Amino acid sequence: MSNPSDHDETPVTSVDDLVSVLSRGCKPREAWRIGTEHEKFGFVRPEAATAERRAWSSPPWEPQGIKALLNSFREAAPESWQPIEDKGEVIGLKGVGTEKGCSISLEPSGQFELSGAPVATLHETREEFERHFAALRGPARSLGLGFASLGFHPLETRDERPWMPKSRYAIMRRYMPEVGAYGLDMMTRTCTVQVNLDFASERDMVRKMQVSLALQPVATAIFANSPFREGKPSGFMSGRAQVWTDTDNARSGMPDICFRDDFGFRSYVEWALDVPMYFIVRDGVIRDVAGRSFRKWMAGERQEGLEDVQPLVGDFEDHLTTLFPDVRLKQFLEMRGADAGSPEMMLAQSALWVGLLYDETALSAAEALVREHPWSDYIALRAQIPRTGIETPFGSGSVRDLAARMIGIARDGLRARGLKDASGRDESVLLAPLEAIAAGGPTQAQHWLERYDGPWAGDVTRIFPEAEV
Template sequence: MSNPGAHNSNVIESFQQMVDVLAAGARPRQEWRIGTEHEKFGFVLPDAAGPQRRAWSSPPYAPQGIEALLRDLAGENGGARWQEIIDRDALIGLKGAADAKGCSISLEPGGQFELSGAPLASLHETAAEMDRHFVSIRKPCNELGIGFAPIGFHPTATRADIPWMPKSRYAIMRNYMPRVGTLGLDMMLRTCTVQVNLDFGSEADMARKMRVSLALQPVATALFASSPFYEGKPNGLLSNRAQVWTDTDNARSGMPHLFLRDGFSFAAYVNWLLDVPMYFVTRDDRMIDVAGCSFRAWLDGRDLPGLEGERPTIGDFEDHLTTVFPDVRLKQFLEMRGADAGSPAMMLAQSALWTGILYDDATLHAAEKLVLEHGWDDYSAIRAAVPRTGLDTPWGQGDLRGVAARMVELATDGLRARACRDAHGQDETRYLDPLREIVSGGPTQAEAWLAAYHGRWKGDVTHIFTEAAV
């Protein structure tokens, strides 16, 4: 989730101002970029375990935990690479500077460590950025006796096992989530995802990309499933993370049919957003809890508790944008949000899949034709099924593995058309190799983990931490 940022204090005087916030994201093709965000669970290494630190447990914020890691990274190169982000005297993230400009590091509620990558021109640059990040955390992690593993749902911990991070918005969400769903606290504490952020050229281009990517997001969920364990045992699911999202807060998540309709626009998204209940308002670097209140009513002149006489600003609207969680989220770019975190190769493959499908006109047109072979209700139905049945979910005369294979083929065409080559002359299609193996009949990450659990691990799921470690 987002780190705090600069607040635009201009008062909202018209609906169009909010539409303009989104419209400002439109960019010419030559400026389209790829931004990859990935999360990972921390764990205590067995050699560092003791009376207060159990092996494989989640590391605390402090001492000798997440805060110390952030401070170590903040000191890299004499402090030139990162600027500290402070929330009520707590260090809760880092903003990149110098050669890390455009990146940020943030904390999810349970200490999941997230790199929000810079907007980059090619997947080759994304791969290099990811490598640099993993290298940069290994030395301080070893000194602290902790490691990190990207997995979609925590394989062993209960909610009570995981420490909460000292971030103001999380305290507000923690109180609100149980009012709107049964699994919101699991989403906060026990899930990790990978997402890619991609640009659009115009409102019409945004709408095309939204329809294609939102409809196909459940297929991506099945393809990238990597969370088959719950508190140390298999629980019959392949993506427990995706299952959690079915009962987190359905007013702000899922696959709103509005997004799939002809005529979808920036204004339509703003109208939807205004009816999503609020979480907080920021004033004087302090977050005020207004959870459940209506942004639309505030715009219409109704006071919020604790903010009597205050009028909503552009900054308030921009904050509200970050508190909705549809499977594809619109900001000044589109965020693909349907995948479990997984191996570095699979996280790169997720960026490659959507870049290939959405960034080439001919490929996007072919993907639209693929999507239109079924009605929108069919896509909503498979979203509910894929956490359990994955690529074996029935689809037409076959199953989703066939659709996934067509998506990988389209992405290959799109990346080939981009013709972005590295120093060795290789194009970006090689980042799809893990997906080609799966759609050809190989196991998904979840299926591979389950085979290990029933085989060489002999029922001990803690082996996943070392095998998934980055």
């Protein structure tokens, strides 16, 4: 989840003001960029374990934990990172200089997230990955820590997970159990990777939203990387995706409005207005207004915690960050359906969506692909994918067959972009791990289950050194 940002204090006078928040995201093709965000779980390395710090357990906030890591990361490159504070605590870092456009934020249990800078090519995304992991390893190891990118924590219970001192998380921690069974698991025990992509116009946004939302369950299957829970197989290929089937469903999933013929910026705003709020920010302080209605606030109806303030554009922008559909619309589109995984797989996730959505011929082919089935089939698929993953039956074949067609379209789209690295390779080279899966190879989840039944002899802790980034 994002760090605090600048707050637009323009008063909201109508729904049109909110529609304009989204429409300002329209950009000409030459200005389209790629922004990749990825999370990972920290763990205590065995050589640094003590009676208080068990091997493979999660680092606390302090001592010798996430707080120290943030400070050490910043001190190692003060010219590149500035602190982001919440009530006097450094809870994130803002990139400057060579890291301008990047930020580091914390998920509720200390999952360490890089929000990458908007870049023009996937080759730059790869370079950013390499730079980030190299910069993280030194400070982490000096504290006896390592990091593994997995979709669901394979070992710890919800109660064993630490909590970070971030104000909005305290609000969500109180509210989440009221609106779903797995909200606290989502907050504390999951990691994801997402890519943020641009659109040229409202019509372009609609096309990209409908294609990517319909195919998000397929992406979930391809990138499934969380088959363990509390030290043993959970019965799911993606425990992270299973958690999202009952996490505040009023703001999650695949909203029907996105598939309607009249879908656009206004209909998304109207949907957002009826999703309960979490918080607002005034004078740098986060107020708990969980469950209140933005629509009623705009209409002037009295609601506890909102009596003395009027809605501002910045409040709506904050509200948009608390919506969790599988593809989220802000001033860009966020692909949110994948488990965190190996660096190669997380790069491939960005490559998949760039290939599908950033070339006109590929986008048209992807539209034709999804139109072979009604939208309801993809919504139903979302419920099946967490358990059976890539092997889930679909149409006359399986999701693996659909994935192969999807990956083929993306490959053509990336080749059409024709953007090459210093070695003369175009961006389609980053799809290699997905092409192996499409050809019948194991997904990450299937690979880990094979390891569990084979050389690990049922010891799930073996996943940490093998998944370390």
